[in-house]
Amino acid sequence: MIVEALAFYMFAFIAVAAGVLVISSKNPVHSVLFLILAFFNSAGLFVLLGAEFLAMILVVVYVGAVAVLFMFVVMMLDINFTELRSGFLQYLPLGGLVGLILLAEMVVVAGGWQSIAGGAKLAEAAAPIVKSTSNTHALGEIVYTHYVYLFQAAGLILLVAMIGAIVLTHRRRTGVKRQRIADQNARGTDTVEVRKVEVGKGI
Amino acid sequence: MIEILAVFLPLVGAALAGVIVFMPQADKHKQHKMDTLAQWITCTGLVLSAICAIILFKDVALDGNARVTELFTWIDSGSLEVSWALRVDQLTSVMMIVVTGVSAMVHIYSCGYMHHDKSIPRFMSYLSLFTYFMLMLITSDNLVQLFFGWEGVGLASYLLIGFWYDRPSANSAAIKAFVVNRVGDFGFALGIFATFMLFDTVNLDTIFEAVPGKADATLNVFGGEFHALTVCCLLLFVGAMGKSAQLGLHTWLPDAMEGPTPVSALIHAATMVTAGIFMVARLSPMFEYSEVALTVVTIVGASTCIFAATIGCVQNDIKRVIAYSTCSQLGYMFFACGVSAYSAGIFHLMTHGFFKALLFLGAGSVIHAMSDEQDMRKMGGIWKHIKVTYILMWIGSLALAGIPPFAGFYSKDIVLEAAWGAHTGVGQYAFWLGITAAFLTAFYSWRLLIMTFHGTPRADETTMAHVHESPMVMVLPLVVLAAGACLAGVLAYDLMVGHHMAEFWGKSIVVLEHHKAMENAHHVPLWVKLLPLVVGVAGIAMAYVFYMFAPGIPGAIAARFQGIYQFLLNKWYFDELYDKVFVKPSFYLGRNLWKTGDGTLIDGLGPDGVSAAVKNIARRASALQTGYLYHYAFAMLAGIVVLVTWYLLTKAG
């Protein structure tokens, strides 16, 4: 029990600290690295909950794909984050105040947590973590039956995202030279002149 | 059927001419053709209508076929049932003769007079429209239809006075006529309401039948109990005073002379202004039951009669002199009605219609000849150049002054005799004022004649060289009217006020037994019969002395009695009085309410204040919209914090 609790606090603390560092570090590359750290710790939290499938997915997708993509983008676009954040301190008092109020309120609300009658049972029903089957198996059982609607909808949303990405990036620009292989092949010899250039002289 | 034709032909003419108004032609020649077409249409309509009126007169008045023709139901709401109906009885048929006859003459005359005007179709259309409304008024079978015609002629009069709308004076005169008439019309409308309250109907026949039963009824007005019929009659009489320009509400009539002269002849001499007399005669069954109302009518009539005559003596504008003369003659008619001599009043109305139209059109002819000069001080010595007009003006003046055998003699005499014959105090008041007015009438008529036609020419040479007799199309109507002025009196005397009076009027005029003015009028002492003639001749003689033989006298008198002269010249200061008492205060009040009340208080605190505040807030609200993403995001977060905090503090706390 103690080990579990210690692990939880460690993961939680590191995740939150990494989150803060993501937005506070000056170098964007560091930010992305801290983000990856936060992902790893979140995955750890999932493992503690017994949701090993989610943990692995998080690592594979977010760390393996998304964060690396971020890294590429950040390194390719030379954005000066320091300049972007220049007014940061100016807004800190007011923003911090709002944040603190919200935090206090959330604490109050969470402190008064009580499940309404029958709620506990429902909560159990929605968390089918059973020792006898693996996460993957359990998810697979409901994703294609119980949640088929949401699963398909999510697929469609991804399709929208894909179309959107294509629409916004793949566009016809004027003044851009493209390679047209058919044109190249159809070109005869008359457009090309072969000359002999003497050594040491230009044309 | 024939009455429908008589009433609606002018409307058709007006509508057709109205259509032509909206088809202006660029080509001058074509425009002239269109103008001629409009003139032909309206004149034909009116002449046909006049012929119908004559046939009707024969049928209705001479053969005694009074009738009501229902057209259709107009309003049917609760106990108020009003239908369009043409009521043609003796009274109406006499009026129709006057209205259509004079109107037809004026239409023809206008073809010549308005020759140079650029909107002839519009003018002809208005004239015909006016005639239609007037006919509607005199043929009405109920008070509402009467009111319709009443307002209609008011509208047409407004349009015609302001016909030359590019002249500011014409515009203000038109507005004045309209506004002053509104005062009268307000009384008239109240009178109709009171009558409806009393009788629960607006139908004339039903009212007349019910009048004897309501002779003693009372009506609660402002907390006091008043004799109901008196209240109704007085309110209705206020309307009559407005339309017929009686003392107090007369101020619009002289100003109305701003309109073209044919309009003055048609509307402001012969027809519309007599609507008030017609109304009183038409409602004689009601007025008969209210001694108070009759007394008021007599006093107002007699006072107007003398009042207008005095002013007429000092005016210099030829049309204004005739206008005041009209005002004065209307006074005669009213006090005739006031002493229950309705037939005498209508008789005078008819003869007056002819000779006053003649005088106006004659004056128009003079003005036409003098190149639109209206001031008599700038005329004189033109009789040799326009002999026909001169003779016709003489005929008109003789009729007006009451010299036998012209029409005015018969009608004025019977009116004055009836006033004497009433044997009442107010009757005497009316008689003596009437006699004095008769003297003044003769005086100013000849003053007009002499100043206009005799003496040395006072106009400049170019004008004098241009003086010419009017074309045939203008002279011919004058001749017709002159014939009326000569003969109408002698022909109709017996019929309308003489021995056959009772059969002639039939049921259209009701006079109670104890009102014996008409009966007594035929048995007055000889001096009463002769007095009007004597003062008339005396008036003429005095005019000759003053303006022909000793031209210095008027100036001397005017200088000696400067106060009286100014008083008369300024028309008893009525306009100034009204200006001070009503116009200025209302302007003042209006301006104050507008600037202080509306502008500063209501607008300042209301619309303007609010809109200024809104604009201010709007600017601030737009300023919040900075365009920075993090501002927006922050606003959202702040919003949710506010919402959650608010909830926690109010509900959960």
Next chain:
Amino acid sequence: MSIDQIIPALPEIFVACMIMALLMLGVFQKGALADQDVKSFRLISGLSVGVLGLTILLVVMLADRQLMAFNNMFVVDGFATYAKVLVLIASGCAIVLSAGYMERNGVARFEYAVLVVFATLGMMMMISANDLISLYMGLEMQSLSLYVIASFQRDDQRSTEAGLKYFVLGALASGMLLYGASMVYGFSGTTNFSVLADLLKGGTPSVGLVVGIVFVVAGLAFKVSAVPFHMWTPDVYEGAPTPVTAFFAVAPKIAALALFTRVMMEPFGEAADSWRQVIIFISVASMILGAVAAVAQKNIKRLMAYSSIGHVGYALIGLCVANETGVRGILVYLAIYLVMNVGAFACILCMKRGDRMVEQISDLAGMSKTHPTIAFAFLVFMFSMAGVPPLAGFFAKLYIFWAAVDAGLMAVAIIGVLTSVIGAFYYLRIVRVMYFEDAEDPLDAGVSRELKILIGVTAFIICFFFIQPNLILEPAAAAAKALLAG
């Protein structure tokens, strides 16, 4: 899972399949040449309108009783049918409106129509959501499509900026919504609307649950652009291509308001007393801001943005009332709002000069001379939006205020009337500019046929709604009844 389990979702499945088909068709149509783009744009647009039309038929066929599908995550009832029909009409009109503009501005690409239909699918899913998760799925599908078409005019900086702003703020709003949903789940143990409704029956809800609801409300308020979550609206409306703005102003608003209504009435209806003040705050703030801020606007699209904020405020009054008359008021309002806005935007799309779109209010000057008919129709729409009787907009407001007064919310109704008076000011200002100011440089003559037809039909409906109001009133009443019964 048997086949009859998915029958309620038939229209959505149909639309989804058709989207794929259209996508394939478009892709294979597309050649290397620019004019081929226009051709395929026209083809796909036309087909999309056809698909939406067919979907209306399918939706109407499924009407008249409540059906559940996919383990109660998806619901079809009278309310959903009514809202879906409105949304489908709005989307169809938006595609029709776009035709000329897109071609003129060189962004005629067939993906536009596909994305609009995608957004429509998302809206239909939102309307039929019976679970917080399916709600979120629908919302995201709609939003993602909208983000893309907001920046569809990629070469235009303002359009790109609009899309980006919308995306970032939309993500924030989604975050709030999800946070709220998770709180609701944490405090109740379920995300299903029917179960939530049962749980809340009797007894006051816990504080945490209501705070969760407030977060959900914030997320939804963003989608309907209610104050204080409206900040994106003016910028996005101004920046996005005009037909896209027209689409934004109508279809997503209707869908989001319908969803808003369902969420507040169905699962949380029993807790109305707890959340009412929040909605009243949002509604009143929206009405006031919509009326006041619009006064200072110079750009007509920005003005329409504030106008739509105001209209949402009015519609939300019906939600404050939280009963059947209130819901009916909202539904009537949405239908009339749809017609007015389609017409108004069609008029705005007629504003071009020298073959370029213009969008300043001052550009409208002299429109009464260059386009007398269009100007008159615009006048009708403006008067209707200002709530001048007997135009339809007056009745829309009337039913809403009526419901509020009936429920004793006098103060809200009075504020509503006051703000609509202020609002009348800027609507009438447009009329003044059109009719009483002379243009130095008049607008181009000539308006495409589709616009003419749309303007004519919508103006006709607005003018003559009062003759046969039952055509909208009765379905709306039935829909409201269906929602409250469910």
